[in-house]
Amino acid sequence: MLSLTIDGNKVEAEAGWSLLDTARQNGIEIPTLCYHEAVEPFGACRLCVVELRQGNNSRLVASCVYPAEQGLDVYTASEKVNNVRRWILEMLLSECPASSEIREMAAQYGVQTTRFEISDPEQECILCGLCVRACAQVVGANAISTVGRGAQKEIGSPYLTPGDDCVACGTCVTVCPTGAMSARFERVRGVPSVVMARSVKR
Amino acid sequence: MQATAKDTAELRLGSLEELEKLRGELRAAEDPNHTRIIVCHGTGCIANGSAGVTEALKAALAAAGEDIAVMPGIKTTGCHGFCSRGPLVIIKPKNIFYQQVKPGDAEEIVQKTIKAGEMVESLLYEHPQTGEKIETTEDIPFYAGQQRVVLANIGQIDPTKIDDALRAGAYAGAAKALTNMEPKQVIEAVINSGLRGRGGAGFPTGIKWNLAAKHEGGQKYVLCNADEGDPGAFMDRSVMEGDPHAVVEGMIIGGYAIGADTGYVYVRAEYPLAIKHLEKALRDARAYGLLGENILGSGFNFDIRINRGAGAFVCGEETALMRSVEGKVGEPVPRPPYPSDKGLFGKPSVLNNVETWANVSRILDKGADWFAGLGTEKSKGTKVFALVGKVNNVGLVEVPMGIKLREIVMEIGGGVPGSDHFKAVQTGGPSGGCLPWQDADLPVDFDSLIAAGSMMGSGGMIVMDDRDCMVDVAKYFLGFLEEESCGKCFPCRLGVPRLRETLNRFSKGQGTVEDIDDLYSLAEAIKAGSLCALGGTAPNAVLSTLRYFRDEYETHILEHRCPAGVCKDLITYSIDPEVCTGCRACARACPQNAITGEKKKPHTIDESLCIRCGMCFESCKFGAVQVQ
Amino acid sequence: MANECKIGVFLCECGRRIAPLVDLSQLKEQLEGDPLIGYVGVEPFSCLAPGMASIKKAIADNGLDRVVIAGCEARVMLSKFEHELAASGLEAGQIDIVNLRGHVAQVSDQSPEEKAAKGFKLIKAVAAGLEALSPTAHEKVEFTGPAMILGGGIATYSAAQELSRRGIECIAAVSTDEWEDEIRMLHEHYPGERHYYDRLEAIMKEVDASPLVRRITVGELTSLAGRTGGYHVTFSDPMGGPPRVYEVGAVIAALDGQMLNQGSNFGHDGRNVICHTEAEEMLWTLGAPEGKVVFWLNDYEAGHPEYCYLSSRAAWSMARYMRERSPLTKVTMLYNHQMAVPLSAGERAASRKLGINWVPYDGALRPTVQSGFVTYCDPEDHLEHEMPWDKLILSPRRSVGHEATKVAHILGLEHEEGAFLEEHKQRVRPEQVGRDEAYLAGSARYPCDLHEALRQGRRAAVKTAEMVAKATAGELFAPRMVCVVDQSKCIGCGLCKEICDCGGIEPVEGPGGNIPRHVDPMVCTGGGTCAAACPYHALTIQNNTTSQREARVSTLSKALNPDEVVAFGCAWGGLAAADNAGVKGMAYDPRLYMLRVSCIGQLDPSVLARAFLEGANSLLLIGCPPEDCHHSYGLDHTWSRVNLMKKLLALCGFDRRRIALAHADLNRPEEYIKTVNSFITTMAELGPIERTLENQEKLAGLYATVNSPRVRWVLGATLRRPWEEVYPGNQRNALAFDRDMMGVVSEEFIKARVANLLKEQARPFQLRELAAALHEDEKPLMDSLREMVGEGVVGRMHKDGVAHYVMR
Amino acid sequence: MAQTAIDIDIDEIIERYPGKPEYLIFLLQDIQAAFNYISSEALTLVCDHTGVPESQAYAVATFYNSFSLEPKGENLIHVCLGTACHLKGSGLIAENLMRRLGLDGPGTTEDLKYTVETVNCLGACALAPVAVVNGQYQPKVTSPKLMKTVQKLGDE
CATH class of the missing domain: 1.10.10.10 (Winged helix-like DNA-binding domain superfamily/Winged helix DNA-binding domain)
Structure with a gap:
């Protein structure tokens, strides 16, 4: 057993638990987006960041991946933490304004509007990659992946057309935190027409 | 050509003694007093045509007959660092320094210098201030101010010939480590030397090794980060091109120290020459038994493989690099677990950059104390910088840690063209920041740079003058990072474009001073919240320019003016009727047909049509086009 | 079933997503009072490391051997629990999940107490299903004998090469003695591929030299029996001797498609107007012709635009050959402008350099072949032009070929007349291998070029090799939930084989007609409609049996209030839609109680009958959309079964609407909700079935009827076969058929009731x-x-x- | 200069490396080098060989800048946008070149003659601004100089 403090409360954990595991076991809520219990933690959305303090030093770590360690002093809702969450949510509001889930979450942090440009008012996808990971780790189908990188990144099957790896199980739709996969699903699951023109230049 | 099995067996060095014997023989075979011609074949010089110079020299030598005692003919080497003056030709043993040599000069060099021992005046370097001609390398200020440790052999040896490297002392450090030291002692030596990683963060190298060495037994890896992605940095490339054996040797030592039997070098694909030289070095080292099974009879097995990068800056981040070596998308993964516990293929791994590995070979060769004697209290040794931008002597310089910024730029670098000061020096690549002229006396070491809001990074040093707009520079780096962000973590993927969006507004003369405060808050969130160092340092470009050049930001926002004349939306092009000759060059160049005017009469630009592409400015030979 | 088992139930709080919405303490108390349940635990998050540790501890401390998790979606979470709890000795089938969050907590405004009561009923039903489980041992699959490549297609060589490189012995069954012969004949299947012959020759030589490859010359394939790991392959003897039988561990079929010539409507005359195979033959024997050669890529006009890529690549290759060897030949490619010219930048440059002219035409005006020229419409100016030719070369027609069809039939691949052999892929288990894709290679699967055919051969070999390697290491196990045949009950009628959609059912030995069957567990998808159809209940899905489903439905039916509805949802349709409705927190009628099945087709009529017998007043079956069924036609088969049930309900004097079949798209939970609400509203109007003695007697008769072999036989005859388009369209006279069926059912219904009565009294x-x-x-x-x-x-x-x- | 050789055997490339996932990038690089782009067929072959799922291979092929899934033009022009080059105006040079070739951004002209790409530093900062035309470094390039070189290629 390890002992640490979360928000000033002494809690116990076992080696191998993450900070998120430990907090949740003790009824402390930490918001998450890219986290789902069925797949390996990813540490991408950074909404679950918590502050670790040690003397005058402090740093933020993603609680879903950071292991519980003896003597940690963890703060789950400090100003530093909330500043990160508020900015991420505000930026998500401009990035995927169509998602009601994001709007609700942002409202909880007092973020009602965004001061950034909205490029696609229909967008819901936050690119958390949960669908991709669920497809690989839960289903084993590997039908979808991230495509491209950085700001151009999107989610889809190869060539963004239905491929024959998809088993149309809908796990991606179920794990999607914003409902974005629902619309995308139609572009993934279609039964592929047999590709006649398979040939290789040589 | 690969050596056949039989040749290999004959070449293999079975022990330290055999290595030293060979080295002795090689040294004895070369008379240091012989005249030798060295031609720089670094990428810079080759681009300037040094291959042609070599050919011409060869032809000239052949034509001059066999009575010329040139041993062993012409040597082509890696980058000498003074790239802006290439192609470079050095005549040994006197170290006569010829610069900007053209193939047509070959005949004269052979006839005058080689045969008669005279100088070719026109090819000598001219002191920019005094105008005096300088004959030898040592006397040129660019070289005089440097202290070459990592670069010591570069420019002296032919990087494609292992014998040449051995003559210069290669593999002495590795041999010493493998045959006379315990792995623990090797790590101790590296710790004692005080060497800190040259890749950016400056983590103590020996400590890092120790973490990986703690896992006893099992598969481990050492990796060399040669994915030099920082724009404006090319020291790793020069090391690999000019002295690949230093890297190989360092990795052998590292592998021995932590107990790894495989090393990976991850090289940018944009560096084909570096890859070629490294591959040759690996083949030669294998043939000599310096890589492979039972190296020098020590019982230690080690080999190195090369991975070519595929074009992703983020792969310079260690966890991303490892994913890339595994053949995956180069997205960083959160730490812990640290690579020293679970790295490449989930095994304990140590990653250092090229310069660090090269330093390791020197430390083992010359001793930890010697190295610890260089540099400052907390930053030991020397550092190689790529000095580029608005500076007279563009090139690679190696200086001891703690040297003042002013010395590097104004003395070694020969100052800023047309100015007695620099406006800013950008260090640390996209993760770093801009240091103003007020900081000219800042000692250049890991901690001082961080305190000043920048960082050492891999050693890019970009000099800027008054024609460079700091808002534009910040925007440029953010644009770079936006393009190179892997897009995994939200603060970086979302935040960097939003920072740039704000700067974009500034560069259009829009925005408010309050936006600057928001910028600070957002930058803080990105720094604290990002998954890897790419995002964690991304706001530095904005923060450091805001710190030193806030007035310039305010000029953009409040006065709608770009003082440096760079931001497109805030400038106008016009033609000075006094200077314009009416040659029509600009009118022809203008893609918008915005320039009108009769032949031989002053032209005018129609501002409503102008898209500020700058073609007129570039095409005008008389300087009549002006930017406001 | 008297299984000695101890069932543990773990209730998830799931943060604030279950705990405040469902009264978990009440639920826990209720469960603890139930004799079926041995242990109840409440976890903040069962699925996280702390929860998982606590479950493992409870299993160890209390000797639990069955576990129900009352949490969220089984579709998503079950594999994690199976993986984690394997260390505690629990295997697939011993763990079940009730979606307390998505089916109860999030989807209505019931009070926490009401929700707890609903949860209790669902959990108890699932626990009863677990109680009825008799776990089977994990079956190891072994390989005996080498792999065999049959069919004689060119992919034989790449498959043999790959197998031998991976150290696996194989037998290549071919019809010719020399591989040189094959190369000589290859252009009949793959014209325009000559540039590839060097490599092919190298492959053939390597195969020839490999000690692991045995080459045999055989006659026709006559039968194939057995299953993955052990097959008997029988060939006729080419010399007329007795049939030759080989025992092999795996089979790969390498089948080439065929090229046919175009008809005279394209001016084909076999001399001057020829097709690709003839052109290749000409190049092979006479060399390049002189004069004007026009390749008309007429695939669009021939009705197969999808082949234009293949045709144009072949034509380009032949054109290059001609130009490089015969400078006097002038080559033009005439192509429909809808087609993208399939050349890379480098090839375009080469084409320019070689002077091969690509001329597009607008297909709206069909080109016509006339002697000496062909007319075409220029897509730019819309004028009709004439292009002169000395040799006109047309694209070929492609077909699967007679030989390949014959072999495919023996392999058990049913396919449409003339269609290629690639089947609709079973979209169930990603790791599962459909027979056609694993073991079939060559252009008979779908038109492809030589390289692709060879690739398929390699691919099939890789899959085979991976399985063999796993089996050799003793690590190849059959999936736990696949069909098994009780040989003592099987009469060899072959009904299951006829309706099986995955091809997993094989004759025990061949050849012959009605011989006992067994199931190839490596091919079976566990859909189970075969088991539900067997007149004698000889087939069961192990670890997921009909008795378990009966136990579940009867427990639930007994517990329900009169206005509550039992439903079954398949994991791909109804259940998934319900899960997604739960994720989105969409509210619907809380009186719906859904049980999980992996395919709606695995519901034996006895399960449906059992529900009514035990107290259910209505039954809703929600599968996936018919065109999307993951087990091909589970929904169609269920339609037939529901139809039977409706007849029987009517005979009992109940409303036929009490049972209904629906389908739901997992991505349209709103539609699912409409289905549910509509059904429950109707049921509320109908009111409950009066549970009089008379009615119960009739329901007992109903239950007995659906288990009568005769009724099951008749039902089996109505089930959709793979080659049939849709239910019930296979009936010649639908009305007459329905009358006949009704006759049989009512006869059997009375008989069953008589038997029940006599037996009882x-x-x-x-x-x-x-x-x-x-x-x-x-x-x-x-x-x-x-x-x-x-x-x-x-x-x-x-x-x-x-x-x-x-x-x- | 034609960038693609037309007689390269893709199987030969595939067989250069053992069939393990870690060689995915090696294979893609060699295919990119040989054919100038990675066709879907080639990607499938690579997946078959390395055992990497196609979606992951596709993710890799689109993640890294040096891979292209579309055929590239016969002539390849890289303009360096490294810091040193940027300060010396390489951004304008790239823009002008693309405008002249009728491109909206980096990409390939419709006639498949040119492909213009921007790179983030070639490490030849001393020569800034730099462009690389079909592998040849063009040191201290200007818009007119680059245009001339490019036009000469087109006339060939």
């Missing part, structure tokens, strides 16, 4: 007594009794001159 009955007890007329009863006596089921004896009937 265990005393002789007079006809009059029977009629009174069953509330039926004497006439039909008499007919039934006569038949039953004839069948020897019922004995007749005379007492006081009156016939009395008694169960034998």
Whole structure:
């Protein structure tokens, strides 16, 4: 057993638990987006960041991946933490304004509007990659992946057309935190027409 | 050509003694007093045509007959660092320094210098201030101010010939480590030397090794980060091109120290020459038994493989690099677990950059104390910088840690063209920041740079003058990072474009001073919240320019003016009727047909049509086009 | 079923997503009071490391061997629990999940107490299903004998090469003695591929030299029996001797498609207007022609635009060959401008350099072949032009070929006349290998070029090799939930084989007709409609049996209030839609109780009957959209079964609407909700079934009827076969068929009731007594009794001159 | 200069490396080098060989800048946008070149003659601004100089 403090409360954990595991076991809520219990933690959305303090030093770590360690002093809702969450949510509001889930979450942090440009008012996808990971780790189908990188990144099957790896199980739709996969699903699951023109230049 | 099995067996060095014997023989075979011609074949010089110079020299030598005692003919080497003056030709043993040599000069060099021992005046370097001609390398200020440790052999040896490297002392450090030291002692030596990683963060190298060495037994890896992605940095490339054996040797030592039997070098694909030289070095080292099974009879097995990068800056981040070596998308993964516990293929791994590995070979060769004697209290040794931008002597310089910024730029670098000061020096690549002229006396070491809001990074040093707009520079780096962000973590993927969006507004003369405060808050969130160092340092470009050049930001926002004349939306092009000759060059160049005017009469630009592409400015030979 | 088992239930709080919405303490108390449940735990998050540790501890401390997690979506979470709890000795089938969050907590405004009560019923039903489980041992699959490549297609060589490189012995069954012959004949299947022959030759030589490859010359394939790991392959002897039988571990079929010539509507004459195979033959024997050669890529006009890529690549290759060898030849490619010219930048440059002219035409005006020229419409100026030719070369027609069709039939691949052999992929388990894709290679699968055919051969070999390697290491296990055949019950009727959609059912030995069957567990997808169709219940899905489903449905039916509805949802349709409705927190009628099945087609009619017998007043079956069914036609088969149930309900005097089949798209939970609400509203209007003795007797008769082999036989005949388009369209005369079916069902219904009564009372009955007890007329009863006596089921004896009937 | 050789055997490339996932990038690089782009067929072959799922291979092929899934033009022009080059105006040079070739951004002209790409530093900062035309470094390039070189290629 390890002992640490979360928000000033002494809690116990076992080696191998993450900070998120430990907090949740003790009824402390930490918001998450890219986290789902069925797949390996990813540490991408950074909404679950918590502050670790040690003397005058402090740093933020993603609680879903950071292991519980003896003597940690963890703060789950400090100003530093909330500043990160508020900015991420505000930026998500401009990035995927169509998602009601994001709007609700942002409202909880007092973020009602965004001061950034909205490029696609229909967008819901936050690119958390949960669908991709669920497809690989839960289903084993590997039908979808991230495509491209950085700001151009999107989610889809190869060539963004239905491929024959998809088993149309809908796990991606179920794990999607914003409902974005629902619309995308139609572009993934279609039964592929047999590709006649398979040939290789040589 | 690969050596056949039989040749290999004959070449293999079975022990330290055999290595030293060979080295002795090689040294004895070369008379240091012989005249030798060295031609720089670094990428810079080759681009300037040094291959042609070599050919011409060869032809000239052949034509001059066999009575010329040139041993062993012409040597082509890696980058000498003074790239802006290439192609470079050095005549040994006197170290006569010829610069900007053209193939047509070959005949004269052979006839005058080689045969008669005279100088070719026109090819000598001219002191920019005094105008005096300088004959030898040592006397040129660019070289005089440097202290070459990592670069010591570069420019002296032919990087494609292992014998040449051995003559210069290669593999002495590795041999010493493998045959006379315990792995623990090797790590101790590296710790004692005080060497800190040259890749950016400056983590103590020996400590890092120790973490990986703690896992006893099992598969481990050492990796060399040669994915030099920082724009404006090319020291790793020069090391690999000019002295690949230093890297190989360092990795052998590292592998021995932590107990790894495989090393990976991850090289940018944009560096084909570096890859070629490294591959040759690996083949030669294998043939000599310096890589492979039972190296020098020590019982230690080690080999190195090369991975070519595929074009992703983020792969310079260690966890991303490892994913890339595994053949995956180069997205960083959160730490812990640290690579020293679970790295490449989930095994304990140590990653250092090229310069660090090269330093390791020197430390083992010359001793930890010697190295610890260089540099400052907390930053030991020397550092190689790529000095580029608005500076007279563009090139690679190696200086001891703690040297003042002013010395590097104004003395070694020969100052800023047309100015007695620099406006800013950008260090640390996209993760770093801009240091103003007020900081000219800042000692250049890991901690001082961080305190000043920048960082050492891999050693890019970009000099800027008054024609460079700091808002534009910040925007440029953010644009770079936006393009190179892997897009995994939200603060970086979302935040960097939003920072740039704000700067974009500034560069259009829009925005408010309050936006600057928001910028600070957002930058803080990105720094604290990002998954890897790419995002964690991304706001530095904005923060450091805001710190030193806030007035310039305010000029953009409040006065709608770009003082440096760079931001497109805030400038106008016009033609000075006094200077314009009416040659029509600009009118022809203008893609918008915005320039009108009769032949031989002053032209005018129609501002409503102008898209500020700058073609007129570039095409005008008389300087009549002006930017406001 | 008297299984000694101990069931643990773990309730998830799931943060604030279950705990405040469902009264978990009430639920826990209720469960603890139930004799079926051995242990109840409440976890903040069962699925996280702390929860998982606590479950493992509870399993160890209390000796639990079955676990129900009341949490969220089984579709998503089950594999994690299976993986984690394997260390505690629990295997797939011993763990089940109730979606307390998505089916109860999030989808209605019921009070926490009401939700707890609903959760209790669902959990208990699932626990009853677990109780009825008799876990089977994990079956190891072994390989005996080498791999065999049959069919004689060119992919034989790449497959053999790959197998031998991976150290696996194989037999290549071919029809020619020399591989040189094959190369000589290759252009008949793959024209325009000459540039590839060097490599092919190298492959062939490597195969020839490999000690692991045995080459045999055989006659026709006559039968294939066995299953993954052990097959008997029988060939006729080419010399007329006795058939030759080989015992092999795996088979790969390498089948080439065929090229046919275009008809005379394209001017084909075999001399000057020729097709690709003829052109290749010409190049091969006579060399390049002189003069003007026009390749007309007429695939669009021939009705197969999808082949234009293949045709144009072949044409380009032949064109290059001609230009490089015969400078006097002028080559033009005439192509439909809708086609993208399939050349890379480098090839475009080469094409320019070689002077090969690519001319597009607008297909709206069909080119016509005339002697010496062909007309075409320029897409730019829309003028008709004439292009002169000395040799006109047309694209070929492609077909699967007679040989390949024959072999495919013996392999058990049903396919449409003339269609290529690639089947609709089973979209169930990603790791599962459909037979066609794993073991079939070559252009008979779908038109492809030589390189692709070879690639397929390699690919099939890789899959085979991976399986062999796993089996050799003792690590190849059959999936836990696949069908097994009870050989003592199987009469070899072959019904299951006929309706099987995955091709997993194989004859035990071949050849022959009605021989006992067994299941290839590596191919079976566990859909289970075959098991639900077997007249004798000889097939079962192990670890997921009909008895388990009956246990579940009867427990639930007993517990429900009269206005509550039992539903089954398949994991791909109904259940998934319900899960997604839960994720989105969409509200719908809370009176729906959904049980999980992996395919709606695995619901045996006895399960449906059992629900009504045990107290359910209605039953809703929600599968996936018919065109999307993951087990091909589970929904269609269920339609037939529901149809039977409706007839029986009517015979009992109940409303036919009490059972309904629906389908739901997992991505449209709103549609799913409409289905549910509509059904429940109708059921509320109908009210409950009166549970009188008479009604219960009828329902017992209904249950017995659906288990009668005769009814099951008739039902089996109506089930959709793979080659049939849709249910019930296979019936020649739908109305007559329905009447016949009704006749059989009502006869059997009465017989079943008589049997029930006689069995129950265990005393002789007079006809009059029977009629009174069953509330039926004497006439039909008499007919039934006569038949039953004839069948020897019922004995007749005379007492006081009156016939009395008694169960034998 | 034609960038693609037309007689390269893709199987030969595939067989250069063992069939393990870690060689995915090696294979893609060699295919890119040989054919100038990675066709879907080639990607499938690579997946078959390395055992990497196609979606992951596709993710890799689109993640790294040096891979292209579309055929590239016969002539390849890289303009360096490294810091040193940027300060010396390489951004304008790239824009002008693309405008002249009728491109909206980096990409390939419709006639498949040119492909213009921007790179983030070639490490030849001393020569800034730099462009690389079909592998040849063009040191201290200007818009007119680059245009001339490019036009000469087109006339060939």
